[in-house]
Amino acid sequence: MSILVVGSVAYDTVETPVGRAERVLGGSASFFSVAASFFGPVNLVGVVGHDFGDPQLAAFRGRPIDLEGLERMDGKTFHWQGRYSLDLNSRDTICTDLNVFEFFKPKIPARYRGSAFVFLGNIDPKLQLDILSQVREPKIVALDTMNFWIEKSPQLLREVIRNVDIVVINEAEIRELTGEFNLVKAARKLMRMGPGRVVIKRGEYGVLHLSDGEVFAAPAYPLETIFDPTGAGDSFAGGFMGYLASRDGAALTEMDYRLATIYGSAIASFTVEAFSTERLQGLSREEIDSRLAAFRTLTEFRV
Amino acid sequence: MSILVVGSVAYDTVETPVGRAERVLGGSASFFSVAASFFGPVNLVGVVGHDFGDPQLAAFRGRPIDLEGLERMDGKTFHWQGRYSLDLNSRDTICTDLNVFEFFKPKIPARYRGSAFVFLGNIDPKLQLDILSQVREPKIVALDTMNFWIEKSPQLLREVIRNVDIVVINEAEIRELTGEFNLVKAARKLMRMGPGRVVIKRGEYGVLHLSDGEVFAAPAYPLETIFDPTGAGDSFAGGFMGYLASRDGAALTEMDYRLATIYGSAIASFTVEAFSTERLQGLSREEIDSRLAAFRTLTEFRV
Numbered sequence A, B: 001m002s003i004l005v006v007g008s009v010a011y012d013t014v015e016t017p018v019g020r021a022e023r024v025l026g027g028s029a030s031f032f033s034v035a036a037s038f039f040g041p042v043n044l045v046g047v048v049g050h051d052f053g054d055p056q057l058a059a060f061r062g063r064p065i066d067l068e069g070l071e072r073m074d075g076k077t078f079h080w081q082g083r084y085s086l087d088l089n090s091r092d093t094i095c096t097d098l099n100v101f102e103f104f105k106p107k108i109p110a111r112y113r114g115s116a117f118v119f120l121g122n123i124d125p126k127l128q129l130d131i132l133s134q135v136r137e138p139k140i141v142a143l144d145t146m147n148f149w150i151e152k153s154p155q156l157l158r159e160v161i162r163n164v165d166i167v168v169i170n171e172a173e174i175r176e177l178t179g180e181f182n183l184v185k186a187a188r189k190l191m192r193m194g195p196g197r198v199v200i201k202r203g204e205y206g207v208l209h210l211s212d213g214e215v216f217a218a219p220a221y222p223l224e225t226i227f228d229p230t231g232a233g234d235s236f237a238g239g240f241m242g243y244l245a246s247r248d249g250a251a252l253t254e255m256d257y258r259l260a261t262i263y264g265s266a267i268a269s270f271t272v273e274a275f276s277t278e279r280l281q282g283l284s285r286e287e288i289d290s291r292l293a294a295f296r297t298l299t300e301f302r303v
Helices: A029-034 A097-103 A124-135 A148-153 A153-164 A171-180 A182-190 A230-246 A254-271 A287-301 B026-034 B099-103 B125-134 B147-152 B156-161 B171-178 B184-194 B230-247 B254-271 B285-299
Strands: A003-005 A008-017 A019-026 A041-048 A069-071 A079-084 A090-095 A119-120 A138-144 A166-170 A197-201 A207-211 A216-217 B004-008 B008-015 B019-026 B042-048 B068-073 B079-083 B091-097 B118-119 B138-143 B166-170 B195-202 B207-211 B216-218
Touching: A003 A029, A003 A124, A003 A230, A008 A097, A019 A029, A029 A041, A029 A230, A041 A097, A041 A182, A041 B004, A079 B125, A090 B230, A119 A230, A119 B099, A124 A153, A138 A230, A148 A153, A148 A171, A166 A171, A166 A230, A166 B254, A171 A197, A182 A197, A182 A207, A197 A230, A207 A254, A216 A254, A216 B285, A230 A254, A254 A287, A254 B216, A287 B156, A287 B216, B004 B026, B004 B230, B026 B042, B026 B230, B026 B254, B042 B099, B118 B125, B118 B230, B125 B156, B138 B230, B147 B171, B166 B230, B171 B184, B171 B195, B184 B195, B184 B207, B216 B254, B230 B254, B254 B285
Parallel strands: A003 A041, A003 A119, A008 A079, A041 A069, A119 A138, A138 A166, A166 A197, B004 B042, B004 B118, B008 B079, B042 B068, B118 B138, B138 B166, B166 B195
Antiparallel strands: A008 A019, A079 A090, A197 A207, A207 A216, B008 B019, B079 B091, B195 B207, B207 B216
C-alpha cells in the first residue's frame, strides 16, 4: 500500500567531527521517502526552489518515489546549516534559510489522496491539519513535530494529535509536550490525547515504542563510527512506516509494529554512516535484512 | 560458588523528587551483597563505625551474606547525602563524611580467600590491588570505579584493570578513562588494557555489554515511578555477578553473560522502586523471574 509523506526537502550544510558536507540533499521528506522506498511506493509532497535540479532529484529516481507532489516554486530551496558537537549528542544551527519553504502550502495531488499510510513530517500543525482534510480515510496517520511547534502552536498541535494514530517524537519533545519527565507517564498522557501509539526516539539509545498495555524497547545499532546523525529520525520513520505499508492491508499486529521499529532502526543506522542519503543510495535489501539479523544478535537472550 | 565483595557500607541521606530518606543503609557493598544474595552466598568486606548497629545489620541477616569481613572501627560510619534533580538524571552531593571509611584497609578473612568470584567495588585502586594480592586464583574478578579515581590515580587504576576480567563502568566514566566518545571504540580500547568484558551502565537507557566480537544491548525496565536511583548500579553488579556465580563452575557462555546482564537489570529495577535496599528486602525469587519475563516481552521481536 502506498505512503504519502509531507515535509521538507532541503539543502543541508553539515559539519560533524569527521567531516563537512556542503549543500547536500536534506529535509525530513527526503530522508523519509528514500528510507520508505525500500519497502514500497511513496508519494512525496514538498517544495523546492529553482536551484533544485536534476543532480538532487537523482536521489529519488530509480526508486518507487512519485514526485508529482514535489512543487517547484520561484525562489531558493530551504537551506539548513548545522554543526555537531564532538560527542554528536548536540548540534548548533548556524543558519536556517526557509526560502520557498516559508510559503509552503501542501497541495495533495488527486492521485495521492487515497494513500493508505500518511506521514505528517515536522511542519506547521496548521498545514498538518490541512493535509488531513485533503486525504480520504487513510489506514494509519503518523506525525512528527518539534519543540518550535510545541511552544508556538500548542492548541493546533493538540488538534492534529487528536486525529492521528501514531506520534513519532523525541525524548525531550515528549517531555516538553506533556510536562512529564517519566517517559512511560508522558506516553500514556499523550495517548490519552488521541493516538494509540507513541514512538519515542532516543538517539544513540534507540527507541521506546508504547501502545496500550505494551512497551517495546529497541536499541540503536552500536556503530564504531557515526558520520552524520542528520536524518536518522526521518529515516527511522520512513523504514517504520515503509514496513507497515508493506504488510499490504493485513491487520497489523503488535509484532508487526515491533518489526517495523527494528526496520526503522536498521535503516537509520545506515543513514548515519555517511552524509545526506548517500549510504542509502547504494543500499540493498540484503544489507537491510542482514542488519536486521544483527539487531536480533544484539538483543537476544535465553533463559 | 561464593562471591567476595569489597566496598562501602554507609548511611545515605537521600532527597528525590518523590521523597526523602534519612540515614538509611547505603554503600556499594550493601547494595551488591543484598542483590547477589538472591543467587548464592556472599562474603562481604567493608567497614562500619560504632553507630552501625543491629537495625542496620538486619538488611543482611536471614540472607546468605557472611559478615565476618565487616569490620567495626572506632568512629562513625561513612555518611553520604545527596539530592537528585527533577528528572533523576543528575544528583548533587550535599556532603560526604568518609569517617571510618577513610581508614579502610580491607582485610580478607582466611575463609574468603578462595572465593571464586570477586567484585572490587568503587574504592581506591591501591586497595583494589591489595585485595587481589590477598585472594587465591579467583575464577572471575570484576571491578567498578569512578571519575575520582580515574583522575586521581590513573596509573594504579590501569594496573588493577590489567588484572581483572570484567570492568563495570558507567558511560561518562568509560569516556573519561579512554578518551573515546564512541562507546564501541571506548570498550575496545579498555579491553586492550586487559579485561575480556566491559559492561557499560547507561542509567535509564540500560546496559551495553561488550566482549571480543560480541555486543549485547539490554534496556532498563521502563518504570512509571522511580523512587530513588541510588544503588541501581551496585544492585545491577550484584545480580550480574550473583547469576554468574550460581552457574556453579560451569564454563560460562556468552548466553550466561547475557542472562546475567538481564538478571542484574531486573534486580536494579526493583532497587529504584524504593529507598535504600527496602524493595529488595521483601523481594521473592518469583518476582525476579517474573520481571525477567517482562524483560523478554520488552525486547522481543520476530521476523
